[in-house]
Amino acid sequence: xxxxVLSPAAAKPAxxxxxxxxxxxxxxxxxxxxEAVEFARRGLSVLIYDKxxxxxxxxxxxYSQLADDALGAVAALRSQPGVDPAKIxxxxxxxxxxxxxxxxxxxxxxxFVVVVGANGLPPLRQQTWTVAAGLRKAGVSGSLIDRxxxxxxxxxxxxxxxxxxYYDPAPTLAAVHQPLLGIWGTHDxxxxxxxxxxxFAEALEKGGxxxxxxxxxxxxxxxxxxxxxxxxxxxxxLAPGYADLVGSWIADATAGxxxxxxxxxxxxxxxxxxxxxxxxxxxxSAPMQLAALVLFVIAFAAYPVVALVRRLxxxxxxxxxxxxxxxxxxxxxxxxxxxxxxxxLVMTGGKLAAPGPVVAERPLIxxxxxxxxxxxxxxxxxxxxxxxxxxxxxxxxxxxxxxLLLAGGVAFVPWALYWGxxxx
Numbered sequence: 174x175x176x177x178v179l180s181p182a183a184a185k186p187a188x189x190x191x192x193x194x195x196x197x198x199x200x201x202x203x204x205x206x207x208e209a210v211e212f213a214r215r216g217l218s219v220l221i222y223d224k225x226x227x228x229x230x231x232x233x234x235x236y237s238q239l240a241d242d243a244l245g246a247v248a249a250l251r252s253q254p255g256v257d258p259a260k261i262x263x264x265x266x267x268x269x270x271x272x273x274x275x276x277x278x279x280x281x282x283x284x285f286v287v288v289v290g291a292n293g294l295p296p297l298r299q300q301t302w303t304v305a306a307g308l309r310k311a312g313v314s315g316s317l318i319d320r321x322x323x324x325x326x327x328x329x330x331x332x333x334x335x336x337x338x339y340y341d342p343a344p345t346l347a348a349v350h351q352p353l354l355g356i357w358g359t360h361d362x363x364x365x366x367x368x369x370x371x372x373f374a375e376a377l378e379k380g381g382x383x384x385x386x387x388x389x390x391x392x393x394x395x396x397x398x399x400x401x402x403x404x405x406x407x408x409x410x411l412a413p414g415y416a417d418l419v420g421s422w423i424a425d426a427t428a429g430x431x432x433x434x435x436x437x438x439x440x441x442x443x444x445x446x447x448x449x450x451x452x453x454x455x456x457x458s459a460p461m462q463l464a465a466l467v468l469f470v471i472a473f474a475a476y477p478v479v480a481l482v483r484r485l486x487x488x489x490x491x492x493x494x495x496x497x498x499x500x501x502x503x504x505x506x507x508x509x510x511x512x513x514x515x516x517x518l519v520m521t522g523g524k525l526a527a528p529g530p531v532v533a534e535r536p537l538i539x540x541x542x543x544x545x546x547x548x549x550x551x552x553x554x555x556x557x558x559x560x561x562x563x564x565x566x567x568x569x570x571x572x573x574x575x576x577l578l579l580a581g582g583v584a585f586v587p588w589a590l591y592w593g594x595x596x597x
Contacts (some may be wrong), residue, residue, distance in 0.1 A: 247282055328462050
């Protein structure tokens with residue numbers, strides 16, 4: 174792995190050093206250059222490195238492995254000339270706030286810990302809150318947030334496509350005995366800024382560590398950068414006083430004068446609380462959702478396919494009810510459209526959520542899908558009534574086709590309730 178060490182132009186001997194650990198996503202070292210330069214100006218030697226790409230992706234990662242990478246960087250910095258190996262610390266942003274406590278709990282070579290925008294909650298709980306908060310910021314409420322988005326993340330996790338979903342950082346934080354500085358922007362839209370700091374304090378206290386400082390910076394975003402619009406836009410400049418605090422706090426901590434249990438700064442903004450996310454039950458698991466999707470595609474698509482074959486063969490019997498066509502088209506569109514829209518929201522969610530036009534606190538697309546859902550339920554009822562009236566006059570082949578379509582329509586009702594299509 175490759176990295177760069179930045180030191181003050183007039184570097185003093187036996188100076189402190191700090192390794193910077195990236196947040197989620199791609200991590201070229203230049204991404205943290207702004208922070209590294211500012212910290213170096215405060216008298217530190219700072220190591221920034223290119224985050225691994227092998228073994229790390231949207232669907233695969235290991236915080237333990239990332240912590241080992243960070244420990245390798247600590248070892249490299251300890252060997253640099255002019256750096257006091259007894260004064261090496263580690264800094265983590267966002268996802269790095271899960272990683273650096275693991276590294277610190279494993280090594281006595283780390284003398285202090287700094288976290289920025291760190292999360293005290295499990296990753297899946299944090300992520301569902303992030304996307305939900307972004308949708309609420311866009312003016313959305315109701316079943317799309319309470320049911321659909323929430324359940325989709327559970328299914329993704331159950332399918333193994335969400336790495337480390339239920340990782341609990343609290344036990345690791347309790348094992349951190351080095352002085353810790355925690356920093357949060359008051360306008361953090363990616364980590365719940367009201368809930369995470371108390372978890373840090375409680376866990377550290379539980380482990381007997383009272384040498385911590387938790388600080389909130391006004392007008393700052395998730396990375397403690399300045400933001401002009403409540404956390405949506407990140408400016409290059411760090412929050413005023415942030416780099417100065419890091420420099421002075423590290424000077425005190427490495428001189429044997431770490432502050433004791435200090436919490437200061439304005440109250441952060443968090444409009445909604447997080448919600449616990451439990452593992453899926455068997456009936457709502459990813460395999461069951463996939464099986465339901467296959468059932469709906471077969472049941473709803475078979476009806477028009479058979480009709481097309483009959484037309485090609487010049488055999489077009491009169492349909493038992495026009496509701497069959499409505500269920501076939503409406504049900505298939507509602508199912509596939511719902512999943513497509515939900516995955517779009519997940520991939521583009523967070524602080525920049527773009528749900529499209531919103532009417533009555535519901536995205537117009539979601540309202541259209543809900544209308545198709547209700548139309549499909551009504552069509553199912555119409556098919557049952559029409560079939561009962563027709564009695565034994567329905568040909569055998571048509572009974573098979575309608576039976577399959579009706580099975581899809583009946584199964585669609587609980588499925589649509591689960592995903593919130595039939596709820597306000």
